[in-house]
Amino acid sequence: MSEEVNPDFKVKSIGKGSFAVVKIYEGRPMAFKEVLNHDEIEKLHAEYQMLKDVYTNCNTDSFFRLTRPLAYYRPLAEHHAELFQPLPPSLGASIRKHFYPANAPATTPNPSLCRIYFGKEVAPSRFVNSSNFQLDFARYTALYNEDQAAHDDDKHYLPSPNEIAHGMGQMIARIHFKGTGYTAQDVEFVIGSEGFSAVSLFVIDFNQVRPNLMKTWDKKVDAVPDLVRVHFLNDPYFPFARESNPLFHEFETGYLSVTEANNPVGKEFLAELKKKQTEKDAAAGK
Template sequence: MSTEATPVDYMDYSDETHKPVRIGGGSFATVYAWRGGPLAFKVAAARGHCTSIHQEFVMLRMLYAHSTSDSWVSALFRLPKPYGFYDPGTNTIILNDGHLQSRIGSSPGHRTAIANPLQGITKYTAAYAMDRIHVLPFEVGSAIKERFYPSSAKPDAPPPSLCRLYFGTSLEEKKRTSRFFSTDHFAIDPSQYAELRATFPMLESAENVARGMGDMLARIHWQTGFDARDVEFGMAGDGIQEIMYYVVDFNQASSAAHARTSAHLR
């Protein structure tokens, strides 16, 4: 009898570098990543979404440039860094800051820069590369699944990778009666978050989270001049065991001046 230890729910990842895997998505776009890789790739669901994907990349690039200043260091919510955008119409790559720098030191046989971070991801629809947001720590994700998933969820449904935080509404009754469920867009409300924090006190308080949301919205609006409509806040992991808070989904954001003009015309 073998005495070799086997991890729980063992899977064979011997092919982990061979092809990208889906880690999230919706009707607008799908998010992929190389297994074990540091980047995520948001790929348009259809060719007609090229403009929207490009707009989101440009918006995120501008916001991230502001977020690296000293005044943003204290912000609770973080932005994933954008690296490059692929335009299938012209077959060109727009890079954020020149090149992705390899972690491998300069030596014979190793290049120190990757010219195309989207190589192998898509040829026919628009996409952009950004920092990968890591999944929630196992214990936290499992607790969310056990406590808050609706009865309609399949037993083998995975925990949410990025748990969205909807602090302006009560979701408990809606989830209990809803026939639709997706781990890609799973969210919890303030009461559920408070219940989760009672088990995991390392989480920020609901008050600090709400304050962090307002702080980020104010920074986006007043410091960068953008309208942050429909952005979403969520919590995820750091790739090890820490909780991180992120703001994501900028496809409907626009400059504040453009937003005021559009509102005036409606």
């Protein structure tokens, strides 16, 4: 007779800040966020309602997925959401082989989550953050090329950099325009998995230990400067907004696939991104 299944699942904290703590039940496919100060439960409830709106209106047929909000439990001031899985072991091992420093201790775990930084060149480091490993365009392209060479055509599991950039534009436009409409401040683009070997790409707010920063906006042209400000405040996930950058053209195409080319707000947003990037490049002497 097989051993009885232990019904007691351990609770593990995976993040904590001044506003809340994020925990998981080990062995269960969900996470929950709990406020530290009970006086702030309405902030958490507002965040949960926002997540429901974004998930309902932005997740269908999208290239990047959103984690599904599951429930809000008022007595404990908690909201529960789907928990996605860490990187497939083979991808984690490949990242370790190519990008971990030579002096990394053998006890350092393989990465469990990767942030996609297509707007930044990641410098080599003596230190490793295995829970949030950074993949810039060069690193990701190296992994993608290795995947292409190692597998038959029907067994590739990494999407191309162009597909990722297109998917970023698509998701940002959906967050901007679908449902209530939000500024997309503080969203993060990451790679995880759906199991042992399949890669999944997610949009998350991994700064889950702070009150949500995404704000509603009126979907009018006069609100575009705030969208541009937020875009450049975010971590450097997005391709550099340069006319000469093929990845940004993919981002534009993905964005316009949602807003339609005749949408004046979407067109103004993309134009202002390029204008702001030109100003930043000039200030940096590029």
